[in-house]
Amino acid sequence: MKKDLKEFKTFPSSTIKEIQRAANEGIYQIRGLGAKRKVPDFDDLVFLGASMSRYPLEGYRETCNTSVILGDRFAKKPIKLDIPITIAGMSFGALGANAKEALGRGASEMGTSTTTGDGGMTQEERGSSKYLVYQLLPSRYGMNPDDLRKADAIEVVVGQGAKPGGGGMLLGQKINKRVAGMRTLPEGIDQRSACRHPDWTGPDDLEIKIQELREITNWEKPIYIKVGAARPFYDTTLAVKAGADVVVLDGMQGGTAATQDVFIEHVGIPTLGALREAVDALKELNMHRKVQLIVSGGIRSGADIAKAMAMGADAVSIGSAAMMALNCNADLYIEDYKKLGTEPGYCHHCHTGKCPVGVATQDPKLEKRLNPIEAGKRIKNYLTTLTLELQTLARANGKSDVRNLEPEDLAALTVEAAAMARVPLAGTDWIPGKK
Amino acid sequence: MDFDLNKQNLREVNQHLQNVDRKKNTRKFKISNPQGQHAICAGLKDDIDVTIKGHTGYYCAGMNQKAAITIHGNVGTGVAENMMSGKIIVKGNASQSAGATGHGGTLIIEGDASSRCGISMKGIDIVVKGSVGHMSAFMAQKGNLVVMGDADADLGDSIYEAKIFVKGKVKSLGADCVEKKMNKKNIDELTKLFKKLNISEDPKKFKRYGSSRNLYNFKIDNVGAY
Ligand SMILES: Cc1cc2nc3c(=O)[nH]c(=O)nc-3n(C[C@H](O)[C@H](O)[C@H](O)COP(=O)(O)O)c2cc1C
Numbered sequence: 001m002k003k004d005l006k007e008f009k010t011f012p013s014s015t016i017k018e019i020q021r022a023a024n025e026g027i028y029q030i031r032g033l034g035a036k037r038k039v040p041d042f043d044d045l046v047f048l049g050a051s052m053s054r055y056p057l058e059g060y061r062e063t064c065n066t067s068v069i070l071g072d073r074f075a076k077k078p079i080k081l082d083i084p085i086t087i088a089g090m091s092f093g094a095l096g097a098n099a100k101e102a103l104g105r106g107a108s109e110m111g112t113s114t115t116t117g118d119g120g121m122t123q124e125e126r127g128s129s130k131y132l133v134y135q136l137l138p139s140r141y142g143m144n145p146d147d148l149r150k151a152d153a154i155e156v157v158v159g160q161g162a163k164p165g166g167g168g169m170l171l172g173q174k175i176n177k178r179v180a181g182m183r184t185l186p187e188g189i190d191q192r193s194a195c196r197h198p199d200w201t202g203p204d205d206l207e208i209k210i211q212e213l214r215e216i217t218n219w220e221k222p223i224y225i226k227v228g229a230a231r232p233f234y235d236t237t238l239a240v241k242a243g244a245d246v247v248v249l250d251g252m253q254g255g256t257a258a259t260q261d262v263f264i265e266h267v268g269i270p271t272l273g274a275l276r277e278a279v280d281a282l283k284e285l286n287m288h289r290k291v292q293l294i295v296s297g298g299i300r301s302g303a304d305i306a307k308a309m310a311m312g313a314d315a316v317s318i319g320s321a322a323m324m325a326l327n328c329n330a331d332l333y334i335e336d337y338k339k340l341g342t343e344p345g346y347c348h349h350c351h352t353g354k355c356p357v358g359v360a361t362q363d364p365k366l367e368k369r370l371n372p373i374e375a376g377k378r379i380k381n382y383l384t385t386l387t388l389e390l391q392t393l394a395r396a397n398g399k400s401d402v403r404n405l406e407p408e409d410l411a412a413l414t415v416e417a418a419a420m421a422r423v424p425l426a427g428t429d430w431i432p433g434k435k
Numbered sequence: 436m437d438f439d440l441n442k443q444n445l446r447e448v449n450q451h452l453q454n455v456d457r458k459k460n461t462r463k464f465k466i467s468n469p470q471g472q473h474a475i476c477a478g479l480k481d482d483i484d485v486t487i488k489g490h491t492g493y494y495c496a497g498m499n500q501k502a503a504i505t506i507h508g509n510v511g512t513g514v515a516e517n518m519m520s521g522k523i524i525v526k527g528n529a530s531q532s533a534g535a536t537g538h539g540g541t542l543i544i545e546g547d548a549s550s551r552c553g554i555s556m557k558g559i560d561i562v563v564k565g566s567v568g569h570m571s572a573f574m575a576q577k578g579n580l581v582v583m584g585d586a587d588a589d590l591g592d593s594i595y596e597a598k599i600f601v602k603g604k605v606k607s608l609g610a611d612c613v614e615k616k617m618n619k620k621n622i623d624e625l626t627k628l629f630k631k632l633n634i635s636e637d638p639k640k641f642k643r644y645g646s647s648r649n650l651y652n653f654k655i656d657n658v659g660a661y
């Protein structure tokens with residue numbers, strides 16, 4: 001842009017382009033991954049660290065526990081994860097079989113869980129996953145009581161952070177024979193799943209639905225309820241009331257396989273504020289740590305995880321970052337990104353099925369670009385790094401268990417983050433809105 | 436073998452029925468005093484016969500595999516939801532979402548079924564001797580919904596490849612659902628189904644409804660239909 005030309009603040013060139021695209025095509029944009037706009041997030045918080053009043057722990061000599069038990073409220077068989085970092089639900093269909101297998105391999109080596117998605121359970125992912133969470137979604141594609149009994153936990157999906165209130169989408173390019181068969185759909189159609197469950201509406205019904213799921217699985221499996229960050233205080237309260245063992249809260253930055261851009265960018269609230277509200281609800285009900293809270297939506301680093309845990313989460317879940325560890329948006333096959341009209345670092349084209357790196361595709365040629373064994377190792381390395389970072393920060397704050405991190409360990413760098421996370425603005429004791 | 440839900444708790448009864456001892460050879464069971472409890476006979480997976488004497492709550496016979504269950508009463512929301520196989524007979528009326536997402540087997544409702552009967556069905560056969568409420572067979576993917584009475588508004592909205600047969604009046608059809616020709620193949624299919632279920636009805640008196648497949652791929656010209 002030339003320096004002496006003045007851009008319209010209301011109509012920057014990207015907005016003008018979008019207006020013209022809309023005028024030409026007459027339809028909204030559908031795309032993958034999460035919000036591209038900047039929202040207050042964990043980068044707006046810092047840890048205080050230890051000094052005179054808090055003693056740090058020695059990095060290599062003193063242990064710092066990372067394991068977490070999920071689902072011990074009602075389930076006879078809660079799951080014990082070695083690290084508090086889980087792999088989020090991403091459907092076979094949205095992701096290729098190799099990507100699903102790689103996620104299972106990496107997570108299993110680290111003693112943590114993976115999750116199915118809107119398309120049922122594949123044998124490959126059950127086989128490669130030590131702990132597998134089975135999603136019950138509105139579409140119920142591939143839902144099967146045998147798979148339900150094979151799962152280690154059940155996740156009732158009420159909503160997703162990228163689109164609270166929206167149903168799943170998978171465009172025709174990705175509905176090949178196997179995907180279509182698993183979903184009982186004709187090949188090649190644009191699949192738009194329901195946004196409401198077919199046999200319950202509201203928390204009172206959900207309570208009964210959960211009772212049914214428990215009856216079918218002998219009261220063994222932990223039952224999670226996943227909600228998009230809409231009204232987290234009330235949603236968490238109602239999830240607890242409905243009988244959840246675990247609440248999964250997905251903030252607006254959370255990724256998706258295919259959703260309208262307007263939905264991704266404009267519905268739901270950021271993970272930071274949502275998490276605090278959910279923790280408030282659990283504390284008010286005296287259920288904090290009794291019903292575990294898993295948070296997701298824009299988690300990238302051990303720092304993000306440590307901050308989420310300091311704010312009261314029991315574990316986190318990662319989607320987009322795990323895909324990136326598989327090579328999503330990597331500097332490879334650049335010509336193929338160009339064909340999609342994008343570049344590494346900017347790609348959000350999961351919906352096209354033409355993923356240049358073989359992650360979000362059903363095309364056998366593209367899928368070959370992802371070796372599930374090598375990619376599984378990268379997932380393991382990435383999870384290891386996250387865990388080491390998390391432990392480093394916990395020790396720096398004098399904690400021998402990552403779940404001992406607490407809001408008192410945090411300060412905010414912006415007024416917005418201080419208000420959302422309800423921690424003091426750095427260098428002050430001021431928490432906006434707190435009397 | 437008899438159970439009494441006045442005296443035994445649901446977990447006990449379901450657990451017994453879910454793990455029937457094959458050697459004992461008892462394959463006939465009766466449950467009395469269901470008192471509208473939820474999830475009665477959910478998750479059964481054996482070839483057994485269960486008779487329930489009275490009204491049941493939500494999700495009776497949910498996710499059934501192989502079992503034959505007869506309910507001598509009315510049923511709450513989601514009877515036989517996500518059923519895989521087997522046969523469920525409801526002697527009375529059914530509440531909402533009967534047979535929702537069912538993958539296989541047969542559900543017979545001798546009375547009426549409320550709204551969203553057969554919602555997202557994936558291969559089940561549902562026969563309703565009375566009428567069905569609005570939005571029945573919503574997003575129905577596969578299987579047959581046969582209605583001897585009438586169907587309320589928006590029948591078969593956003594339907595995929597399931598087939599709907601109605602003998603009575605249809606108040607209105609939902610998006611992308613159209614009346615289709617009853618050809619010989621359809622008549623034969625229905626004749627076979629009626630024979631299998633011992634139902635004396637004339638298939639020729641039924642009209643068939645299904646997807647016009649116009650909304651299968653998102654086209655801007657169809658936006659008004661959504
Ligand atoms: C490719 C892709 C597919 C997804 N599929 C599902 C799904 O089937 N069910 C679901 O509940 N969430 C789905 N999600 C959302 C994730 O489970 C998770 O909530 C989200 O990715 C977390 O945010 P993050 O991507 O910022 O880590 C999907 C996300 C992605 C990126």
Ligand code: SF4
Pocket residue numbers: 032033323327328329330347348349350351354355356357358359360
């Ligand atoms: S690189 Fe593949 S997985 Fe990543 S955004 Fe592009 S299409 Fe999706």
